[in-house]
Amino acid sequence: MLILAIESSCDETAAAVVKDAREIISNIVHTQLAEHSLYGGVVPEIASRRHMEKLSSVTKEALQQANLSLEEIDAIAVTAGPGLIGALLAGVNFAKGLAFASNKPLIPVHHVRGHVAACYLADSTLEPPFLCLSVSGGNSLIVRVDDYTDFKLLGYSRDDAAGEAFDKAARAMGLGYPGGVYIDNAAQSGNPDAYKLPSPHVEGSRLDMSFSGIKTAVVNLIHNAEQKGLEINKNDLSASFQKTVGDILINRLMLSCEMTGIKICCLAGGVSANSYLRSNLQKECLKRNIRLIMPPLSLTGDNAAMIGAQGYYEYLAGNVAKADLNAVATLSIEGVTAESFRV
Numbered sequence: 001m002l003i004l005a006i007e008s009s010c011d012e013t014a015a016a017v018v019k020d021a022r023e024i025i026s027n028i029v030h031t032q033l034a035e036h037s038l039y040g041g042v043v044p045e046i047a048s049r050r051h052m053e054k055l056s057s058v059t060k061e062a063l064q065q066a067n068l069s070l071e072e073i074d075a076i077a078v079t080a081g082p083g084l085i086g087a088l089l090a091g092v093n094f095a096k097g098l099a100f101a102s103n104k105p106l107i108p109v110h111h112v113r114g115h116v117a118a119c120y121l122a123d124s125t126l127e128p129p130f131l132c133l134s135v136s137g138g139n140s141l142i143v144r145v146d147d148y149t150d151f152k153l154l155g156y157s158r159d160d161a162a163g164e165a166f167d168k169a170a171r172a173m174g175l176g177y178p179g180g181v182y183i184d185n186a187a188q189s190g191n192p193d194a195y196k197l198p199s200p201h202v203e204g205s206r207l208d209m210s211f212s213g214i215k216t217a218v219v220n221l222i223h224n225a226e227q228k229g230l231e232i233n234k235n236d237l238s239a240s241f242q243k244t245v246g247d248i249l250i251n252r253l254m255l256s257c258e259m260t261g262i263k264i265c266c267l268a269g270g271v272s273a274n275s276y277l278r279s280n281l282q283k284e285c286l287k288r289n290i291r292l293i294m295p296p297l298s299l300t301g302d303n304a305a306m307i308g309a310q311g312y313y314e315y316l317a318g319n320v321a322k323a324d325l326n327a328v329a330t331l332s333i334e335g336v337t338a339e340s341f342r343v
């Protein structure tokens with residue numbers, strides 16, 4: 001089955017053609033990064049406008065690269081939430097028009113389910129049940145994937161998402177946007193034990209996480225140093241921050257394996273590009289004989305191929321939208337059906 005997928009939940013306008021959830025036929029991503037970095041973060045209104053301008057050409061390019069016409073496509077999948085509401089609406093309305101004009105089924109896809117599905121594209125033999133740590137700018141969560149459309153939330157960040165903490169800590173250090181990439185680069189020549197940062201636990205949960213205190217510790221450290229006229233070593237602080245956040249994520253995922261007895265783990269989302277997280281998670285999984293699947297760097301950030309992959313399984317589960325499809329800014333990953341995105 002050939003699915004044309006559209007993604008516009010944040011600052012990437014993306015379209016892809018995916019075959020049977022496992023094969024990328026084409027994958028086009030137009031990033032708005034340069035424009036948003038002028039403001040140090042995503043400006044929702046600008047994001048929506050750029051999606052409106054780019055959706056048509058990015059989709060045309062995805063079809064051209066696949067060497068397919070719209071008639072040869074079997075269904076259209078679109079990210080319908082969670083995300084920035086204006087940005088989502090741009091993609092949903094575009095996909096709706098395309099689907100109804102061409103008389104194709106329209107499949108609404110949960111954005112984080114899409115990130116998880118990037119792992120089906122990374123390893124074509126991957127099948128549920130497995131655990132997935134999905135870490136991005138908007139969400140940080142650990143899910144048990146019992147079946148392709150059956151997710152159980154095991155743990156999540158109670159405050160900032162891990163990526164959000166990276167971005168805010170980087171801003172405090174005067175590094176660029178998106179902060180994760182800059183911190184990762186700076187950390188390469190830093191000492192991860194130079195600064196002691198807090199590693200908070202959430203009362204009443206062994207798997208939930210909290211990152212805003214670590215970010216605040218970075219901000220306070222910088223302010224204190226400024227007041228005393230002391231220099232902060234940004235490479236050392238980046239390495240310490242990255243290790244603190246990475247260790248929490250790895251600890252919670254390994255604990256989830258212990259608690260569930262599941263020995264297949266996946267990593268997904270923008271923060272899964274982090275070099276410390278990737279290499280240390282690999283080591284921990286090897287020690288415990290856990291199979292680890294990580295998407296290639298090209299599929300860690302927002303893209304439409306992952307939406308096409310998850311869209312296939314949503315279609316098989318009967319999650320096809322009607323004309324009243326809407327976009328939803330916040331939505332749990334559990335129990336999602338086409339009904340979850342209705343007006």
Ligand code: KG4
Pocket residue numbers: 010135136137138139162163164166167178179180181184269270271272273274275300301302
């Ligand atoms: O998944 P994504 O592209 O968009 C969302 O759906 O949020 O994730 C973006 C996030 C940003 O917060 C960015 O700083 C972070 O992923 N990120 C990284 C790295 N590359 C991107 N964080 C840590 N290390 C990286 N190498």
